[in-house]
Amino acid sequence: MDRKMTESQRAYEAKRAAKNGVSLDKWLQSKEQEKKAATEAKLPPAPAKPPGFFSRLMDRAHKPIKSKI
Structure with missing residues (x-):
């Protein structure tokens, strides 16, 4: 790992690795x-959400x- 780990x-x-039968590295x-x-x-990509209530109101x-004349 590129970041330092605490003890x-x-x-x-190490416990998780031992549980899975693998070395820590x-x-x-x-x-x-x-x-x-x-x-x-x-x-x-996520499907586009329809405009909300306030968005429609502002539009x-x-x-x-x-x-009507």
């Missing part, structure tokens, strides 16, 4: 790879008034 964090990660490398894979994943307020 308690290192001990916690391999455990930290796998965590780093998972993090990188998650950030590089191509997710489809109407800025439109000119239609006169």
Whole structure:
């Protein structure tokens, strides 16, 4: 990992690695790879939300008034 870990964090990660039967170095490398894979994943863009109540109200307020003559 590129950031420094405290002794308690290192001990916690060592326990997790031991529980999974892996050395601490391999455990930290796998965590780093998972993090990188998650950030590089191509997710489809979220669908556009319809405008809310106040947004619609402001849009109407800025439109000119239609006169029926």
